[in-house]
Amino acid sequence: MNNSEPIELKKTKGREKILLVLKKSQYPMTCDDIYKEVSRSGVNLSTVYRALNAFEKNGLVKKEIGEDKKNVFSLVTEDDHHVLVCIKCHRRIELPGCPYHDANAKISKATGYQILDHNTEIYGICPECQKKNK
Amino acid sequence: MNNSEPIELKKTKGREKILLVLKKSQYPMTCDDIYKEVSRSGVNLSTVYRALNAFEKNGLVKKEIGEDKKNVFSLVTEDDHHVLVCIKCHRRIELPGCPYHDANAKISKATGYQILDHNTEIYGICPECQKKNK
DNA sequence: ATGCAATTGCAAATCATTTGCATTAAGAAT
DNA sequence: ATTCTTAATGCAAATGATTTGCAATTGCAT
Numbered sequence: 001m002n003n004s005e006p007i008e009l010k011k012t013k014g015r016e017k018i019l020l021v022l023k024k025s026q027y028p029m030t031c032d033d034i035y036k037e038v039s040r041s042g043v044n045l046s047t048v049y050r051a052l053n054a055f056e057k058n059g060l061v062k063k064e065i066g067e068d069k070k071n072v073f074s075l076v077t078e079d080d081h082h083v084l085v086c087i088k089c090h091r092r093i094e095l096p097g098c099p100y101h102d103a104n105a106k107i108s109k110a111t112g113y114q115i116l117d118h119n120t121e122i123y124g125i126c127p128e129c130q131k132k133n134k
Numbered sequence: 135m136n137n138s139e140p141i142e143l144k145k146t147k148g149r150e151k152i153l154l155v156l157k158k159s160q161y162p163m164t165c166d167d168i169y170k171e172v173s174r175s176g177v178n179l180s181t182v183y184r185a186l187n188a189f190e191k192n193g194l195v196k197k198e199i200g201e202d203k204k205n206v207f208s209l210v211t212e213d214d215h216h217v218l219v220c221i222k223c224h225r226r227i228e229l230p231g232c233p234y235h236d237a238n239a240k241i242s243k244a245t246g247y248q249i250l251d252h253n254t255e256i257y258g259i260c261p262e263c264q265k266k267n268k
Numbered sequence: 269a270t271g272c273a274a275t276t277g278c279a280a281a282t283c284a285t286t287t288g289c290a291t292t293a294a295g296a297a298t
Numbered sequence: 299a300t301t302c303t304t305a306a307t308g309c310a311a312a313t314g315a316t317t318t319g320c321a322a323t324t325g326c327a328t
Contacts, residue, residue, distance in 0.1 A: 180308070181308075188305095
């Protein structure tokens with residue numbers, strides 16, 4: 001409820017474990033997902049929540065709302081690209097550049113809207129999954 | 135947790151009031167927003183929740199996740215178009231057709247993905263709000 | 269080593285949403 | 299109009315993700 005500038009982050013065992021889990025994961029994770037991995041190291045669920053929120057505030061991770069309405073976190077790597085998501089295998093590939101740049105320019109001209117952002121996930125079925133079933 | 139086909143809906147005073155409120159609103163509303171309007175008519179909050187979920191199951195209203203993570207509901211009018219949302223005044227205008235059709239075709243060809251869907255909300259500032267503040 | 273601020277664990281609080289249950293009301297069949 | 303079946307309602311309590319208060323611990327700069 002307070003988006004001020006980053007606060008110094010202390011390095012602790014728990015936080016390093018949390019980051020490691022996130023680093024090894026290909027996909028965004030909920031706090032509970034992460035907790036399942038780190039709890040046996042004695043890390044508390046509150047700590048997971050607090051750590052991830054702290055990471056997010058510092059731009060280390062990205063927080064998004066998952067489909068089941070839980071927050072999902074993922075490491076911020078470089079600049080985010082547009083992503084192509086396979087609805088079968090959940091593989092994600094990144095698209096270089098913005099495929100909608102031209103289209104948005106057109107929309108802006110037609111409507112007078114100053115366009116600031118747009119959603120960037122495109123859902124489909126990847127070539128492998130197209131072969132597999134049916 | 136069960137997306138079966140629509141069940142018969144009974145017409146009641148409460149539901150009519152709820153629909154009326156939604157009809158008069160330009161913007162999506164949370165259950166609580168709606169409840170504030172209908173509670174003086176003796177409609178219970180649970181009723182609002184249940185009615186809206188029933189409406190959604192019947193395709194009467196659309197349920198989305200608002201920015202504060204609460205569900206917001208809006209009447210389904212015609213077929214949904216792509217929508218341009220002003221982040222200042224929250225005005226929404228609909229775009230005829232799909233502005234990304236061509237771009238998606240290109241992506242599909244380049245990646246082999248069969249593209250099924252994509253996000254459709256574009257965020258920006260409308261001409262009026264651009265004039266207003268700075 | 270010392271001290272202050274950040275971090276943690278734990279339990280309890282929050283808040284939106286759902287649900288169990290007994291009661292009421294809608295609407296079809298009689 | 300009366301009866302009957304089933305959905306809809308009100309109320310309170312349950313749920314589930316997330317946050318928070320507080321006391322104890324730890325990181326780290328001095």
